[in-house]
Amino acid sequence: MTERLVVIGGDAAGLAAASQARKRRAAADLEIVAFEKGGYASYSACGIPYLIAGDVAGPDRLIAREPAVFRDKQAIDLRMHSEVTAIDVHASTVTVHDWTTGKEYGQPYDQLVIATGAVATRPPLPGADATGVHGIQTLTDAMDLERRLGEEKPERAVVVGAGYIGLEMAEALIRRGLTVALVDDGPQPMRTLDPDMGALVADGLRGIGVTLYQGERVTAFSTAKNGHIEAVQTGTGTIRAELVVLGMGNRPDSALAAAAGIPVGPTGGIRTDRQMRTSVDGVWAAGDAVETFHLVSGRPVAIALGTHANKQGRVAGINLGGGYATFPGVLGTAVSKICDYEIARTGLTEAEAADAGFATESVVVESTTRAGYFPGATSMKTKLIAERRTGRLLGAQIIGKEGAAKRIDGLAIALWNRMTVEDMSGLDLSYAPPFSPVWDPVLIAARKAAELIERAAEA
């Protein structure tokens, strides 16, 4: 008897689940229908700032596979512009609204994967829906923004929110020739970094001409008579702009699951076990809509990131295809390239560590990306945060020019294995003059941190 798999969401997680399930179960054994409410599936949302900046030729380049390919090559019936509006876990049916035809229909399932993704935070403020105020979550958002940039040639932009996307968008708009102000209510850009490291990012932003409004909250969006945005009001003043980009982060889009009685955790993400099963029989969830747990803090977290979504979708698909796989949790590893800086982090910041109850010691090491005598050597800062009592690594941050970002992976692997900074100081890391000083900054930082821990133990 053919089972029916329904996938809600045509993003990385949903389609990875569908693909993996198909790999293990033929069409005669498993029928797969996937519903995507938008007009694009299977694209790289992380590539959007580079599309706006002009690095990527066009939106098509961000699309990994066209819907037809899923149908033709994998017998996955991917239906676009099809929004699932309700899940009935008792009847094992979802309700689908087809935006092309305007029709609504029920779709029964035996297995269900919820991959509804994340929903962008929009400020509940007057004027937030004005013409010229753009979200930047989806490829459709990107194309809307691109159209406005091309047709209206705005000169002044305000970016709200100084997380990865906000910063990447600020830089992209600078590169498009706009005057850019960045407004954020935090004390520094990038709250995923410690303040000392975040300050470097602020310097970089100012260096390319971004005006920073830190510690300021947007209070209203002022519109002209034609409904078009003309200024952003903050607690302290008015910033005139013809374009606003909202980069205020996002949260798991778990409303549909919650309405169906599928348990949602404290982060707002759908709860799953290691195999990506929810507690409701036959219902799985994966991607930005779920919560996972942090391997250092031990706490539930919801981190919207393509790599996690891909892995979780894959895990769900393997399991419902009859295989065995688990998702092991996350470290909060992230990188970004902003204003010539590579910015990387993993694990806990000092504040996150304190919040999780860890007493810590931190070190920051300034070094070069190549041997000092080698042409092109530039400065790099490496920060390590370790538990005071045990010396266990808890987190790391690196900011520098070329060669900085991918160094964070080694630190993520050290975290994963619960290494101490003492152990790390003996690591056999690679060395050649074009790639690092003879003591890699990671080793120097580990050594200094180990010395601090030793002194703390003696005190």
Add this chain to the structure above:
Amino acid sequence: MTERLVVIGGDAAGLAAASQARKRRAAADLEIVAFEKGGYASYSACGIPYLIAGDVAGPDRLIAREPAVFRDKQAIDLRMHSEVTAIDVHASTVTVHDWTTGKEYGQPYDQLVIATGAVATRPPLPGADATGVHGIQTLTDAMDLERRLGEEKPERAVVVGAGYIGLEMAEALIRRGLTVALVDDGPQPMRTLDPDMGALVADGLRGIGVTLYQGERVTAFSTAKNGHIEAVQTGTGTIRAELVVLGMGNRPDSALAAAAGIPVGPTGGIRTDRQMRTSVDGVWAAGDAVETFHLVSGRPVAIALGTHANKQGRVAGINLGGGYATFPGVLGTAVSKICDYEIARTGLTEAEAADAGFATESVVVESTTRAGYFPGATSMKTKLIAERRTGRLLGAQIIGKEGAAKRIDGLAIALWNRMTVEDMSGLDLSYAPPFSPVWDPVLIAARKAAELIERAAEA
């Protein structure tokens, strides 16, 4: 009472030991004398190829600190052109030949650090000492070669030996405008890589115009009547050249220690414990002259590398300064940049794994260094070798353009922690379009290796 520390060798290991000992013990407590037989101390030998290529402005740039700095800032009496010709472990004295004055004298010690470094392999062949045949081990060698290049303007060079130094020198000479032939008796350049990965290096070398003579042994060096090199004879023919560079590797320079009855291991390196003590009381050894052990094979190895030398010297200095430190062993991690390729390896090759008794599975993954749609994405090959039964990672090799080399560090840390490829496939590695595809090649390779291991278990 003041103790006397004598250090034999002014390289990284010897001076790191001296500096660390000084840090912990004042001059009134510990007198430090270091003997360096050459005219340069404390320089980066790894920088020599870049000096010849013209990337580094002059030899001074490779010198970390002048001898006077050690005397003035650290009260380390560093004596140049001073060769230790004998150690008497019963009388606790070394015999020193001062090449400047021609005088010989005895120098008593309470503690002795042997950091005699490595000695370059020179073929015991007719003509090997002819004018125009250059070693490339020391800064003096580099300056001799530089002088010949400047004064005689040779047009054709033969490099003997296709290890890191041989390849880096071949490239440097190509960049200086010479016609370069590379002769090596192995089947491929870089025997520290598996043949399939080494073949990529061979392609790269040919791509920049190096003529490769693989699987050929040099049988003689032919000289003109004036004693100058004019050709290299191999098993199969004659290669005309006005310049020969020997890059045939090196071995621990342990002759002095061996003559004094200090135990030397099967690799020819001086044996030490984890604290870098030899089995003779008060005698320590560190750097290229010692043997250490490989953390994957468990076997003794001698690997001449500045990072190990630095660490071992530091460990010896801390311990003889009254502190506590250990050297944990090595993984054989190495990187090099040759012909636009970044070449990196860690752990065991397939052949080394087989030799150590491991049954293995290997995967090679071809991917891009950035997201496929991101400008500047180039190809990269990642190879993982895992134990067949357990899936434990045993070795890794990466060849690619930008961003390849430092990825090996993460793999080295995975090896260090005895991770399995299954575990590795769940790692939270960094992702952003400028730095990697959404599935980092390391994750893809780990996943494919895990699938192979699973299939091998089922078979």
